[in-house]
Amino acid sequence: MGASDVRLGLSTFADEESAKAVIHQLLGEGLIACGTMIPQARSLYLWQGKIEESGETLVLFKTEDEYALPFMERLKELHPYEVPEIILLEPEAVSTAYEVWVRESLRKPE
8 A cells, every 4th residue: 555646535515416416427537436425424614794504415526636636616606505515535555446436446548
């Protein structure tokens, strides 16, 4: 394991259905290799001057550096929130086999 081109994207959705729809779209477009839904997250946040609380589904998106910006732009277009949480992380290390799988799962340059 070592430095990698794999990137981990994070975003929250109001429900599993909207998260699943976005994951399917991004998979179909070859911008992600995987989207892992983690339901029943609770978010507390400031919105328009008030503290809000809501149940959400957290999604972990797996992509590669080459697709990171197109993935983030497309996620913003598809996301139902006015101000979606879109965070991209660069893992310190990724197993070689997983990195190969991510790379092979993404769209190929035309």
